[in-house]
Every structure is written in structure tokens, then in C-alpha cells.
Amino acid sequence: MSEVNLSVQLGPLRLQNPVLVASGTFGYGSEYADLVDLNRLGGIMVKGTTLHPRAGNPMPRMVETAAGCLNSIGLQNVGVEAFIREKLPFLRRYQCAVIVNIAGDSYEEFEQLAERLDGVEGVHALEMNISCPNQERGGIHFGVDPEATREVVSRVRKRTRLPLIVKLSPNVTDITVTAQAAVDGGADILSLVNTFVGTAIDARTRRFKLANITGGLSGPAIKPLALYMVWRVAQAVKVPIIGMGGIMNATDAVEFLLAGASAVAVGTANYVNPRASMEVLEGIEQYLREQGEKDVKHIVGTVRRCKPGNEF
């Protein structure tokens, strides 16, 4: 059987393969280590990390919707110091890239997080969560405003030498505008999408289903929207893209690669099947063989127009 090259170079970040796991859907890796061979993952994007620990939002925080789910976890996390002390040593034992997803309520918090993590052994990149739709003052403010996006990214850029990924919010009119702003600020890589703001109501009780009223929609329900945004951004900017949003299997992942993503992240699917990331990886490799491709890079952004006519 011919060898297929799965390694990818995303600007300054090298990954052994293009399959990552999305922030907030894989904890700190250890939770899955007995079921998933972490050495085989391209990378782990750890749970959103803030300067100080956060308790998160009241329950209920999550609700299933048609082919998806809404969450309003509220960035419950151990904080950056406990992350470095308690979570990172475990991850250092593995060869996959460790990407720390950082979130702040202010420019200063983002700067301090970037500074704290710069040069820490075992951290391979930062992913800025400027799009988290759950924080009243935080994410939504930066991610939907191009000027704030450029500003926060350029400030973080000055505080770290790590490869810098900016995770875009889909809750905007034109995502290419914030994408360009992030690139102007100094982003090496863009990741998209984060969750779409939504809500759910219980008709019987006439109440909202989430304590926080709104939540972020993820899962298969958002895949067509996410795919479209990845394709748009790939046309608009030159930096590599990590695509995500509703990837449940290898075919979904391949679609994101064809649309222009150089790598993909598996999110909500990890809940449904703990081994989803492995199945996506194996499936991409098999797809490349079947298509006679020797290198995953060769299919990135190669989607073509559909054939005109009535055939289906």
C-alpha cells in the first residue's frame, strides 16, 4: 500500500496530521487517554483557559436541539496557573501538538495570558477565543467587532512568540471582515467556527431551556453554515485555516479540507463517540488512498463547481 502524507504545516505550526480536537470537547486530553491514542492526534485544543479559575454558569447549561446542542457552560475552567501546574505535565508525555485556547474579558487579560504561556514547555500554540458567545462582557465584544479583533490580536501578538491561532465567531454579517482584521492583527492561523448563538424554549412550561437564556449551537446542525464560512474565508485570506463545526465523520472532515481548511477539529462528535477523532483520521487516510492522492495538502481548497444539469 502506498504511503499517504498526512502531516501539515500551518504557517509556523507543524502537525503530524490534520485532525485536532476542538476546545471544550476534549477536556485536557487525560479524560480520553484510555480510549483514544493521544499520540495519533494532530493536536489537542484544550478547554478555554482564563487568567483566574471560573465556576461557570448555573444549570441547566446544555440542551439538545435538532441534530445539535446549545451550551452555555460559561467557561468553567481551572485557570491558567492550575492548567500549567496540573494539566500540562500529562500532555507533555504525548507527541501531539498542545494548543491552549485562551479567553479574556479585557485586552489586559488576553495579554497576561499570552505572556504567561509564552515559552512554557509543552505548549505549541495559542488559540484566541475571541468568539465565545457566552460571556456577557468578553468574547462577543471582540469577535464581532473588526477593530476590537485587530486590536486584541495585535496586542497578544506582541506578547508571544508562539504560533497564534485566532478563533472566529460566526455571529457576524460578513466573516471575511473579522478574518481580515485578525490577519491584520498578526494571526498566523485562523480557526472557525465557534458556536452560533441560539436559544431553546419549552412550550409546555413556557420557559427558556437554558438558565443563561442563550447558548452556543454546535453539532451537525451547523455544518453547512460552517462549511460555507470556511470556504469564504479561504477565498479572502492567505493564512491557513483550521475548519470545524459539525464534523461527525471523515466525509464531513474531507468536505472542510476541500472547502479550503488545511486541518480540521472534531468537536461535539467527541461526546457522541469518544473515538470520533480516530475514525475521522482513519477515514481521511482511506479517502486519500481511494482518490489516489499521496498528500493531504493536495486536496485543500480543491472543491469545484457542480455540474450543471438535472443529474443527481
Place this chain on the structure above:
Amino acid sequence: MRCAEHCEVVANRPVATNQFEIEIHCPTVALHAQPGQFVQMRVQSGYEPLFSRPFSVFRRFPERGNFSVVYLVRGAFTQMLASKKPGESVFVVGPLGNRFLVAQPANEVLHVLVAGGVGAPPLYLLAEELVQSGVPHQQVVVVNGARRQDLLICQEHFAELGVRLWTVTEDGSAGAKGKVTDVLKALHERGELSGNRCQIYTCGPTAMLEAVAKFAQKHDLPCQVSMETLMPCGMGVCLGCAVKVRTADGTDYKRACVDGPIFDAAEVVWG
């Protein structure tokens, strides 16, 4: 040890009106599941519903490599589960979560197992473990309650164990009419419950857990509760199963799926 794999359905038999016991071939769960632990099960092939559902392990058959859960058909998921035939497969992740801790010295403690509706199966596994480990039958009290007779679960299994079984329904259609806490009050009045010689274990609807926890608190009795929440991942990563608990400096959230489902009742912040 836990697994995430497609497993064969060995049997799916009715045990009472609208209730089934599904037996599944899964050596990992059969060998390792402890009383109070659960599995995440997936029977749907599409995304409707999206997530797996948690089910407490009811019985283990280690020599056959099988385990079973009991379920009440009451929604889309359990309807799909009920339609599974022997030879078909279900996706199982487990065993997950922590277990009921047996109060020591086990032979001297009165073990009071308080079950509400579908909360009964893990308490059956606990009762079975207690009896098999040599705890005298009269030291194991099971209070099995439900709204109506047809919502009572595991009745025959408890009866077969030979433990002291109290049955109670809200409408009086089986056993005494009333609530599980009425039975606890009666036992207390008879002087059977005292803090250092008794341990309550309870599983069922949240309102019942709260009532049992408050009873235990009032009489200074140790009580372990099995918390029921939505469990999107079951792996400790989504944080969608948070349970509010008291800490030294206020409150915090713990995860029902990995820090629980069993909690010390005194630790839980209700409502």
C-alpha cells in the same frame, strides 16, 4: 477499565408493564461495573437525538460477559431501545462514574436503600453485592417507591434477594400508600435508624432525592445520593452535567458523570 464499542444485544425482555431488561454482551462492563456506575448507550444511527443516554448498570453476568440495564419506555430513545432485537448492536461506553460506598463495618450497619421509579436498578446491584458479600439479609432494607404500580421497578428482583422490602406508591396501587420518606419516618420512629449504625443510599427523581437528603440531614444520618442530570459526554469534558456543591469557601460545580453520580447528600446544594 472501560470501553467504547458496539456490543451485541443478547436479550431484550419485558419485566413488567412497559418495562424491559436489555442484556448486552460487553465483557468490560460485565467484569468491572460497580453498584452506582453507569454506561452511555447509543441506539440511534442518525443525529436524532444527538447524544447517548446514561443507564445505570442493573445486573452483571461476568461468566457470560454480559450486563443488563432496566428501562421504562417513555420517550423516543427508549422506544428505539425497546425495538432492539437479539443479535443487533448498541454502542456502549462504560462503565462510567463512581460507585456507592458501602458503609463499614458492613455487617454491623443497617443499609437503607431508597429507590424511586427508574432509580431502582443501581440499588439492586448494590443490594446484591451486600447480600453476596455476607451482610445479613435483615441488615439490608430496600424502600422501593413510585407514583403508581406500573412505574415500580425491580420489585421481583429485590424480593428474590430476600432483603427487607418496603413497597410504597403515591396512589396506593402497590404496597403502602405514600412516599418513601413516610417509610423512613416509620423506621425512624421504631428506632431503627441511628447515625453511626445506618447508611442511606438513594437514587431516583431529584425531588425525591432532595426529600430523602433533607430527612437524613434532619436526623443526622449519613446519606449518599445518585444525581440525575443530562449527560452529553459522560467523560467529564462538556461540563453540561454540573452539580452544585458546598465547599470550604462557598459553592462550586462538580461533574455528575465523573465526580459522581454518587455524592454525599450533605455536600449537594439543592434547588
